Amino acid sequence: MAVLLTGGTGFIGSHTAVEMLKLGNEVILVDDLSNSEISVVDRIKKITGKKVKFYETDVSDKKALEKIFDENNIEGVIHFAGFKSVGESVKKPLMYYKNNLDSTLSILEVMKEYKCKKMIFSSSATVYGSKNTVPFTEEMETGRGISNPYGWTKYMIEQILSDFAFADKSMSIVLLRYFNPIGAHESGLIGEKPDGIPGNLMPFITQTAAGIRDRLTIFGDDYPTRDGSCERDFIHVVDLAKGHVAAWEYALEHTGTEVFNLGTGNGYTVFELLNTFQKVNGIEVPSVIGPRREGDIARVYADVKKAESVLGWKAEKTIEDMCRDSWRWEQKERQRTIGN
Numbered sequence: 001m002a003v004l005l006t007g008g009t010g011f012i013g014s015h016t017a018v019e020m021l022k023l024g025n026e027v028i029l030v031d032d033l034s035n036s037e038i039s040v041v042d043r044i045k046k047i048t049g050k051k052v053k054f055y056e057t058d059v060s061d062k063k064a065l066e067k068i069f070d071e072n073n074i075e076g077v078i079h080f081a082g083f084k085s086v087g088e089s090v091k092k093p094l095m096y097y098k099n100n101l102d103s104t105l106s107i108l109e110v111m112k113e114y115k116c117k118k119m120i121f122s123s124s125a126t127v128y129g130s131k132n133t134v135p136f137t138e139e140m141e142t143g144r145g146i147s148n149p150y151g152w153t154k155y156m157i158e159q160i161l162s163d164f165a166f167a168d169k170s171m172s173i174v175l176l177r178y179f180n181p182i183g184a185h186e187s188g189l190i191g192e193k194p195d196g197i198p199g200n201l202m203p204f205i206t207q208t209a210a211g212i213r214d215r216l217t218i219f220g221d222d223y224p225t226r227d228g229s230c231e232r233d234f235i236h237v238v239d240l241a242k243g244h245v246a247a248w249e250y251a252l253e254h255t256g257t258e259v260f261n262l263g264t265g266n267g268y269t270v271f272e273l274l275n276t277f278q279k280v281n282g283i284e285v286p287s288v289i290g291p292r293r294e295g296d297i298a299r300v301y302a303d304v305k306k307a308e309s310v311l312g313w314k315a316e317k318t319i320e321d322m323c324r325d326s327w328r329w330e331q332k333e334r335q336r337t338i339g340n
Contacts, residue, residue: 001073002026003248006059006107007080009036011192012122012181014044015241016078018190021048023245028072030065031081032058035195043189060102065110076118076172076251077107078244082153085199086126086295089150100153101160108164118172118251120244123158125179125233125261125300126151134267135303138177138259148295158259165257172251179233179263179302181240183322184329191329192237201232201270202322205277206330209285216285218270220292225299229270233263233301236317236325246313263302264315277323 003020007013008029014036017027021044029041033056041054053072057064059081068074082100083089089096111119128136130145143155158175165171182202184191198204208216221228243262250258268276278285308314 001075002028004028004030004068004072004074004077005080006030006077006103007082007122009033009038009040009054010080012178012237012240013078013080014040014190015185015237016080016244017044017052018047018185019238019241019245020248021050021052025248028053028055028068028074030055030057030059030068032056037193040190047185047187047189058103060099060106062106062110065106066113069110069114069116074114074116076116076120076248077111078120078122078248079104079107080122082122084150086148086150087199087293089148089153090294093149096149096153101156104157104160108160112168117168117170118248119161120174120176120247120251121157121161123175123177124151124154125177125263125302127155127158127177128300130297134299134301135265136261136300137303138261138306147297150295162257165255170255172255173257174247174251175257175259176243176247177259177261177302178240179235179261179300181237182234183236183238183317183325185238186325186328188328188332191326191333193333201273202326203330205274205285206326208287209277209281209283209327210330210334214286216274216287217290218274218287219290219296221289222292223298225269227269227271230296231267231269231299231301233266234268234273234319234322235263235315236322239315239317243307243311243313246307246311250311258310260307260311261302261304262307262315263304265302265304267299267301268319273319273323276319277327280320280323281327283327
């Protein structure tokens with residue numbers, strides 16, 4: 001039986017596909033390629049030495065999804081498909097609500113039709129909002145002070161999935177609340193490659209280091225943190241991918257809805273990440289201080305004890321690993337681009 005990864009050629013989806021395949025799982029990828037490239041499929045094959053089936057489809061299209069389920073014996077879904085930029089969601093809220101909610105509802109309707117009982121959902125620490133204090137624990141109330149439409153879509157989808165599982169006691173739903181994924185596969189074959197101007201910090205750092213961007217803008221230096229810049233729980237994408245494998249193995253043995261934070265449990269400021277990147281890679285990244293960005297909050301990092309105790313999962317890679325792997329990916333991707 002196979003696991004369907006929606007948004008499977010994206011940043012986190014592709015790394016999760018690699019880790020799932022390495023452990024012998026049959027993986028099917030579906031993606032509309034709106035923020036990824038078809039070449040990722042071959043790169044996954046190159047890393048793992050294993051074939052992977054791919055469908056170019058918008059998962060909001062129920063008929064297309066039904067065809068995928070007709071053609072494959074799908075045991076469960078790991079749902080990555082969705083827009084993910086905090087800043088963009090503030091500017092384009094309707095686009096975020098429509099895409100993120102519609103895609104999830106279509107998937108659930110088709111899962112119900114085909115009696116598919118397992119889903120791992122790509123959620124976010126944004127559901128904790130601005131009213132909780134760090135470190136965030138899974139038991140905290142969510143939805144208080146969410147400051148952007150992206151976060152609201154994650155909150156709403158968590159509620160939809162919880163209600164879905166409550167109505168069908170044979171369902172297994174695992175909600176994974178990510179913190180800030182960065183880094184890339186050590187091969188340099190897959191990594192984060194946003195379309196257009198990056199909405200996340202690390203690709204903007206690497207693109208500035210590569211000379212693609214003139215300078216990095218740090219959004220605010222007057223937050224109540226140790227150096228005035230926002231503090232985040234940065235986690236290596238490979239560690240995050242392994243967290244999905246652990247969540248899948250949990251879903252195979254349990255029903256109901258369960259929530260896990262996936263982070264390192266440590267907070268690093270934007271200045272600290274930038275300084276580490278410059279130090280480990282021996283390169284200077286031009287930067288300027290800009291005004292605060294709408295939707296940002298000062299401090300976000302995880303309590304990860306639950307994932308450690310229940311899933312047996314723990315992030316292993318360091319902030320230095322994240323910076324080295326991100327820069328290796330950027331350099332190799334530039335070389336490939338120039339070579340073409």
